[in-house]
Amino acid sequence: MSAWNAAWRERALPELAAREWDLIVIGGGISGAGILREAARRGWKCLLLEQRDFAWGTSSRSSKMVHGGLRYIAKGQFGLTRDSVRERQRLLAEAPGLVDPLSFIMAHYRGAFPGPKVFGGVLALYDALAGKRNHLFHSLQQLRYLAPGLKEDGLLGGTRFFDAVTDDARLVMRVLGEARGEGGEALNGIEVVELLREEGRVVGLLGEDRESGQRLRFRARAVAQATGAWAGRFRQDDDVRIRPLRGSHLLLPAWRLPVAHAFSFLHDQDRRPVFVFPWEGATVVGTTDLDHAESLDREARISADEADYLLAACAQQFPGARIAAADVLSTWAGVRPVVCAAGSTLKPSDEKREHLLWVEPGCVTLAGGKLTTFRLLALEVLRACAGFVGRELDDRGAAVFRPQPAQPMPALSPAQQRRLAG
Numbered sequence: 001m002s003a004w005n006a007a008w009r010e011r012a013l014p015e016l017a018a019r020e021w022d023l024i025v026i027g028g029g030i031s032g033a034g035i036l037r038e039a040a041r042r043g044w045k046c047l048l049l050e051q052r053d054f055a056w057g058t059s060s061r062s063s064k065m066v067h068g069g070l071r072y073i074a075k076g077q078f079g080l081t082r083d084s085v086r087e088r089q090r091l092l093a094e095a096p097g098l099v100d101p102l103s104f105i106m107a108h109y110r111g112a113f114p115g116p117k118v119f120g121g122v123l124a125l126y127d128a129l130a131g132k133r134n135h136l137f138h139s140l141q142q143l144r145y146l147a148p149g150l151k152e153d154g155l156l157g158g159t160r161f162f163d164a165v166t167d168d169a170r171l172v173m174r175v176l177g178e179a180r181g182e183g184g185e186a187l188n189g190i191e192v193v194e195l196l197r198e199e200g201r202v203v204g205l206l207g208e209d210r211e212s213g214q215r216l217r218f219r220a221r222a223v224a225q226a227t228g229a230w231a232g233r234f235r236q237d238d239d240v241r242i243r244p245l246r247g248s249h250l251l252l253p254a255w256r257l258p259v260a261h262a263f264s265f266l267h268d269q270d271r272r273p274v275f276v277f278p279w280e281g282a283t284v285v286g287t288t289d290l291d292h293a294e295s296l297d298r299e300a301r302i303s304a305d306e307a308d309y310l311l312a313a314c315a316q317q318f319p320g321a322r323i324a325a326a327d328v329l330s331t332w333a334g335v336r337p338v339v340c341a342a343g344s345t346l347k348p349s350d351e352k353r354e355h356l357l358w359v360e361p362g363c364v365t366l367a368g369g370k371l372t373t374f375r376l377l378a379l380e381v382l383r384a385c386a387g388f389v390g391r392e393l394d395d396r397g398a399a400v401f402r403p404q405p406a407q408p409m410p411a412l413s414p415a416q417q418r419r420l421a422g
């Protein structure tokens with residue numbers, strides 16, 4: 001594999017623009033990286049173009065969970081939950097140190113939803129979909145030991161279950177690395193400004209190098225748009241629209257709110273689920289869910305109201321910690337490309353998180369989806385592109401991540417070695 005740096009980029013750019021590609025992927029988030037990876041494994045000549053830096057979009061601003069999404073069960077989206085928990089199990093097995101188990105606790109309070117029985121029932125279904133029993137009820141005494149600092153008033157006990165957590169930006173970089181290892185190419189700093197059409201078919205695109213301002217034409221048999229919240233940019237559909245919804249997070253120093261587990265609870269203000277979880281040596285509180293009206297070309301950021309909402313969540317669940325705005329180390333906000341019917345009047349949290357593909361001759365556009373299910377989405381996109389490329393698409397369920405050669409590093413602790421391998 002050649003070096004992948006600025007010098008390589010400058011040298012390779014004209015040559016890459018001159019090639020005839022089977023597939024060009026627009027967007028260097030997890031969806032684009034997954035599509036490139038699955039195409040490269042099949043020997044497709046494929047190139048990915050990202051306007052900013054890889055994972056610049058939502059794929060570095062998510063809640064970092066690799067999960068089935070318990071709330072999808074509540075909405076009756078069993079297929080989405082089943083696919084997600086199976087992908088979670090696959091990623092845990094393939095990428096230890098990058099995708100790791102995370103213990104969750106749902107505390108139960110007298111007279112409050114969800115009670116232990118209802119929640120245990122939902123988790124039994126969740127576990128059945130994953131094919132693995134993964135939850136346990138803890139008495140009040142055990143819970144106080146596991147989770148000191150929880151609101152005590154009416155506390156009955158808690159249910160512990162497992163999902164998984166990752167670093168979303170690192171996940172994107174590893175998937176891109178795997179794609180490059182099998183012949184895929186990826187360039188950042190190239191903004192696609194136009195799709196090129198001939199006789200009603202997309203045959204390539206016009207890209208602008210954000211470093212030099214130079215415009216380059218790229219030709220491909222198929223173009224896959226994996227541009228997340230930007231999916232509507234090159235096409236308009238009368239029946240559906242992309243509803244950009246923003247979710248924001250607070251990052252707190254771990255010593256101010258030390259948690260050994262992720263806590264999931266319903267916010268008193270609107271009964272939306274909120275998480276408090278340990279991540280990279282700090283504590284994360286998230287998320288909000290509201291319409292994002294600002295330009296997508298500016299980095300999304302938390303509003304003062306959202307920060308207050310998340311601080312209120314801390315006060316609700318961990319009153320003794322007295323977390324205040326001055327404790328916040330940093331924040332991040334991501335924009336979810338939620339697909340909805342034109343003119344939808346649903347509350348943001350009630351929109352279904354399904355994804356959608358638009359297919360036109362020579363071009364497939366993906367909108368929506370999840371970090372967790374990137375492999376399945378990639379296969380769906382490639383299936384839709386295969387006819388344009390003149391290929392068949394088989395899926396033998398091959399691993400996304402090739403096994404790493406074992407490199408004993410005795411100077412590092414087992415935890416450091418695991419992380420490095422990840």
Ligand SMILES: Cc1cc2nc3c(=O)[nH]c(=O)nc-3n(C[C@H](O)[C@H](O)[C@H](O)COP(=O)(O)OP(=O)(O)OC[C@H]3O[C@@H](n4cnc5c(N)ncnc54)[C@H](O)[C@@H]3O)c2cc1C
Pocket residue numbers: 026027028029030031032049050051052053054055056057058059060061062063064065066067190191192193226227228229230245246247248287333334335336368369370371372373
């Ligand atoms: C707040 C929040 C929390 C979330 N938490 C989770 C979670 O815990 N677990 C989970 O599984 N999922 C989660 N999700 C969903 C998940 O993060 C997204 O579905 C996923 O990251 C979307 O990836 P993507 O590659 O489709 O889009 P993005 O990551 O946004 O990537 C699209 C890329 O396209 C590029 N692009 C756009 N236009 C152009 C152009 N013209 N030319 C070149 N490049 C272009 C952008 O710069 C961007 O990098 C969350 C989402 C949000 C908003």
